[in-house]
Amino acid sequence: MQAPDAEPPVAATALADEGAAEASLGETIPRLREILGPGTVCGG
Amino acid sequence: MFHSILVAVDGSPDAEQALTEAIDLAEGDRARLTLITAVSQLPPTAYLAAGADFGKLFEDAHAEAEAILRRARERVPDDVAVRWVLSEQPIRAALAQQIVDGGHDLVVMGSRGRGAVRAALLGSVSHYVLHHSPVPVLIVHADPERRLASSAPVSRGRTAADRRPVHAGA
Numbered sequence: 001m002q003a004p005d006a007e008p009p010v011a012a013t014a015l016a017d018e019g020a021a022e023a024s025l026g027e028t029i030p031r032l033r034e035i036l037g038p039g040t041v042c043g044g
Numbered sequence: 045m046f047h048s049i050l051v052a053v054d055g056s057p058d059a060e061q062a063l064t065e066a067i068d069l070a071e072g073d074r075a076r077l078t079l080i081t082a083v084s085q086l087p088p089t090a091y092l093a094a095g096a097d098f099g100k101l102f103e104d105a106h107a108e109a110e111a112i113l114r115r116a117r118e119r120v121p122d123d124v125a126v127r128w129v130l131s132e133q134p135i136r137a138a139l140a141q142q143i144v145d146g147g148h149d150l151v152v153m154g155s156r157g158r159g160a161v162r163a164a165l166l167g168s169v170s171h172y173v174l175h176h177s178p179v180p181v182l183i184v185h186a187d188p189e190r191r192l193a194s195s196a197p198v199s200r201g202r203t204a205a206d207r208r209p210v211h212a213g214a
Contacts, residue, residue, distance in 0.1 A: 002079030032110065032130065036117045042138065
């Protein structure tokens with residue numbers, strides 16, 4: 001049984017999406033720098 | 045004299061005109077130009093829609109933002125130092141953060157974005173930036189008269205009023 005003040009569980013799909021987004025970001029920045037020159041992607 | 049100009053781009057006519065003005069200022073002042081755009085925020089219902097491929101929606105929004113940056117970058121002459129920022133934050137927060145983090149001394153942005161709904165939303169963004177930015181803001185309209193509004197004189201001895209008719213609001 002979950003304690004009343006415990007953090008709600010995070011859905012596995014949400015964690016998977018987050019991981020995929022970070023991986024995507026790691027690929028996006030070098031690719032865009034190659035096309036556009038110096039710059040950055042700021043995460044949400 | 046400006047050293048670092050931040051210009052918000054979203055592909056709208058107003059933003060296109062804002063980029064034109066920003067390039068003009070950057071060339072005149074030999075300032076560095078930073079292009080910023082944000083990935084369109086997906087509505088909360090996108091998470092909930094049955095069968096929706098949220099990853100695909102996010103990728104599409106990202107691709108659209110990247111295309112906007114590419115088109116903007118192509119318009120910047122080679123003699124202007126330029127960099128870019130692609131934010132996954134809402135545009136209002138992205139601009140507020142970048143103004144501070146980037147050490148910019150001028151913000152140039154269109155009055156309104158694309159489409160009726162987005163125009164209203166981004167119009168509120170320009171209004172927000174106009175009233176909260178710690179540095180001067182140049183709000184650009186793309187209407188036939190190319191009206192400009194500015195929160196403050198935008199350069200030494202040269203104001204928006206010298207360049208185009210000025211309106212008092214965003």
